[in-house]
Amino acid sequence: MGRWDRRNFGKAQDSIVTNVVERIQAAAKHLGIDGDVVPFGSHTNTLCNANSDCDVTFVPREDVWGEAALHILKLIAQELPSHGFKSIIHIFQASIPIIKAIDPGGVEVDLCIGNHLGIHNSRLVAAYCQLDRRVGEVCRLVKQWAKSEELVSISDGHLTSYAYTLLTLYFLMKSSPPLLPNLQDLAFGSGHDSVAVVDRKWGQKMTWECKFWEDVELLPKSLNVDSSEKLLRGFFRFYTEEFDWSTHAVCVRLATPKQDVSKFNLAAPATKEGWFIEDPFDLRHNLASNCIKEGRQRILARMAEALRLLEEGGLQAFHSYRSSKKSKFMLKCRIHVEKDAFDLHFPSSATRNKEVADAFIIFKSKESQRQVHELNERMIGEWQLRLMPCSTWALQDALAAGEYQHLEVAPKISTKPENVADQVRNGYRSATSIAEVKQLIELARSNDLKYEEQLGLKRLKQLESSGQAPSSALATPAKPTSEDEAESRAAYQ
Template identity: 40%
Template structure:
């Protein structure tokens, strides 16, 4: 028996909600932009030639639940030939930059790989994917429910807006996504007495199967529903939208049993509950279960954490108390709250704070919240805080880039997620402004040392009289995270073809007084207390006072005179020397280097390798489907020797093996290893991409992976 509500409160709330509906009505500009963007992407698909199909809009722009900040979801539906999904998306990414899109972001490691784009004319965010037919059917189902009753659309938009303003959206932060909140709205409207909505999936018998393989195997899902809603009798429920809003929050905080029941539109009946333990996926008492109406392997609340669930229920309870007593929607969903703009990513122990600060320096990074080591081997989470949403969106383009041995998986995040992480482990916070100031202080001290403070070693054979340029290996000193070191280590290099020069002693004036304390600086390593002579790549280091072992990648821009009489910076000179050494190694080996595998696709899968000489950059690909689990008689996945040679691949597989797969069945993935020769490209060397020996190794590598092929 539903308790009666205060009529005055309900009337006040209903009026405010209907007045606020006007903000959702004027969407004509965004709808015109959506049509234009779809046509542009359709044109790109035609230019690629190998595709046969159509570009379609789905998501909130199709089902009607769009708001002023909704992303535009677009999908290519059709044949891609023999090309892998990520290969096709890579080609779209190359063309998108020429067709009015910016902030091109590859999200290829997701269960549904996609491209994120920003339309430069409308500044709309676009999510583009390939053959996501389940997404299209889901959107059509929600659109049909919206056509059943006008209150569905308004209630759904308001709940979606409420969740976003309270930062309750995002599976990466342990909450629900926007689509899951729409399922909650429809499930509630099916459950209220009398029901506002029928069960459209139970009203037809004609089958509409859709194939999908995002879980690592070929599934076929039933997607039938009644789409001719005009023939359905109108609901007997006449509750105003204000009353429905109050009862929505009351239903999920007071009535619905999350421990025993599931939010299941597919099986929902008036007055009946769906036992969550009777559904496809294993679950427990604490876990919420929000079943996708078509994909029965997808629990949309599967990644909802304990803290995330509690935050959602707490905010729902607060909204219920506010609305039932005051009828004030603006108080339950206040505008203008201070927004924090975070990205978060898991990092390996090889990633340093300095590496992240340098990588995101050009993206208006304000703070870096970096996890302190806890003695375990697990990957910690780093949080990057940006000045505004525009800077965060630009920084998101670095997604899936490698830093050291770690491929960044960047996710939008909130201050709540950071607070939760801080509660579980210690963090260090680095101010970007202070970090830049410290670099300036270091640069000034390098300038104060001057060129004449070191004695040059005369080799007797140099073209410039034996006077050799030097390369600064700049270091920071971790003393309370503030002071900068006044010690520098110098590496001396002769001209190309000469061996390492002998050790020299550096004479320098007394150091200037230390700078005032700054914010905490990156912890770049411990001290080498021995003070002994160190060797690096066969060259001697000057014997110096104890100094940090880890060096910065920044180089002081001090001009020096070369043997040819031209001026160049030390950075430029060192880059040239480094290039010469690496090119000499390439020439000696008479072949190209095989660089780090890239899990992406920009070349045809049939191009296994290219042995002929080339004038520009060439690519070869290794396409091998494999699974991460093998039977005991097949032996270990990686031998010790292969583990050492394929370090990046090993860590990549480890992440997959640690993933939470349903019923222990890992998805099938495709490794595409890129083979390039960037050094040969820059130097103009005409060398074969792969030597005969390397070709044989590649064949052996492919044969080794053959045992992991499906079937």
């Protein structure tokens, strides 16, 4: 199963992971399910940041898979609220079914069953990060860049966060001189004992070799003295100008400084147009298999732009551009357009030459998006509701392919005064235009909410004094602070 090495990450992350593991372990124990909760992913390989999900897998004592594993996941999902978790989202219709939840500390948690390969993948990445601090620095910069550009989602035809990590490791093995050795190759060359891992992701029992050189402290330091900034520039230049995507594969397992890897000689099927990013252990898994033409073109275009920013303004320009990006909170829903199954906004009749299409919902906050996502996989009559987080690129591609109608939905306002007050205050926090604030002020006045009216007038003054039109999607006017609310409340107490 692999060991969880606490040395691989700091005390803050250690505390987060420990709390999550203990709570889920308690839930399993209460259900009488014997097994271990094992963390993996960015929280165990040093690549996490303040917004990273905490990935964990429950490994039952007995080998279970398929419906039996899904049954355990469903039982744990029902038990988690009793152990402080909230906002439970079921994503069972996936190659690896998961539960998404929020722990009492506000950390987003992804839980699956028996993901042995995920554990070993995380250990391999952690070992590479231990070799040189620049490995983690460049990996984090690449992942943060991809997320800010909304390029992390296979449902939109892009790549996973883990795929970007493999892209980075492969480049660092190909840099001159190489920053990283090939730890898997070193283990095979030294006669290390086999680490055989059984996996059934492909519908049958398969065994994968997961050994690699773990004693990284015994390896000599790289002769590469490039800064993290220079390596980051090299990363974007390598994949936009040097790497031949039509014939070569990103293959950490077989990477050497001089020789490229042909994607047509690997276990998974390949095409000239498609990209190939091989999983280091599961040789049938091409992490780029769902990366569509539009996604590939977009990734390369954004890489070229990132390279231009780094060459003209360095990391400062790179970070400034990233920080100017405003997050979007979206879900898409797959619907059968030949039947009006739901009374919802979905593609117009001009798009109904397709059997299925996507409807899109744009939210003003992550919290609102998550509340709706909790409805995922609910049954509505004979239909199952399928909701997936997506990017603005997905909507852009859909608009280019067919006609869509735009419907702006106003929130339902409760008639109870205390509920109206809450909704008005929350509305001020999320409002992005003067018109929205004025509407909320009128609502406060009509309900004789003096405190909320005064708070709205202060909010309106902030927007008007900013000298810009906050109705723009890029505007980010100051939100009312807790001090503003306290001052306004004091005046009416």
